[in-house]
Amino acid sequence: MAQAKQPKPPKPKKCKFCPEKFIPRNSLQTVCSPKCAIQLANQLSERKQKRQEKEQRAAWNKRKADVKPLSHWINMTQRAFNDYIRARDGDICISCGSTTAVIYHAGHFRTTAAASQLRFDEDNVHSQCSACNVHHSGAIGPYRINLIAKIGLQRVLALESNNTPHRYTREELDGIRARYRSLLRAFVKQREAA
Template structure:
């Protein structure tokens, strides 16, 4: 008598267990709902949650979460900055470059070389504009218009402009000084342009510091 082969109505999937959709879970760390890839998965796919859930990695987890929080705070602060804030930060970057560039030179207005070694805080050096930002905002970031200047000349003597010009001609030449004193088209920097200026001068300052090391 010929036997008839039995066939299953529903064939088994690979591994012997039929695939099924897993129910969503709540992450034990961030409390967000997620679809687990494994039955015993307790946290979502975020790296920070995975690290935080591992008992052996608590120190690392705290550091990772703190880094994430700092980055988020930085992003939020960046969004809250006004155009004036960006201008100030860019000017700080340019001024730092100027002081580093002129570190071997005396004050542009009085030829003095005051030392900072006996100061507890602060500095005896500024980055002084020949044509002030108020008088000529178009040249506020022009390096030819900014030179290392002692605090006395820059702040107490309002830039000591007459002496500044005499030494500026000797330093950069009469033609360049005439350019600074000439007319300049109005300039309205965009926030992105200001950010680019800040980044460029930070790079230039780092290069000067490496060269001086």
């Protein structure tokens, strides 16, 4: 007569809460005792609650961001862009050539009021001392002469003849801001390596 096969005894498992090894009573058992089961359930409940709080914060932040006016996003993008321009050009004024000024701005050749479509155009914006930018209204005469020497007459004429209006979207501004932050990081890394 054939002998009936005995079922294999279950393999020991490691408790999901404590490091103890135990022999499970069934295949679904993951903890060694009711005490560990309660503690694991509490731990999972805390994780779930933290995750929900994080999701609620993210949703709140998104709602807050959605009600901010477009001007907020333009200003944030302008800051990132200006930081890149000042890092790119260094401490030299395109209008007067000063290298000893205390503060340098990112001065626009064509102002943002006159040509907002050129607000984030790298050819239109260069490092400029605060005296020329603020007190001399951009010192446009010397700015234009030095700009021609820097980028060439064709590109200056292209800037002066660009009158196509453009309305920025928040998504477009986010992309521009991310691009110039990344360019600034790369520029700073490159400068530190040199």
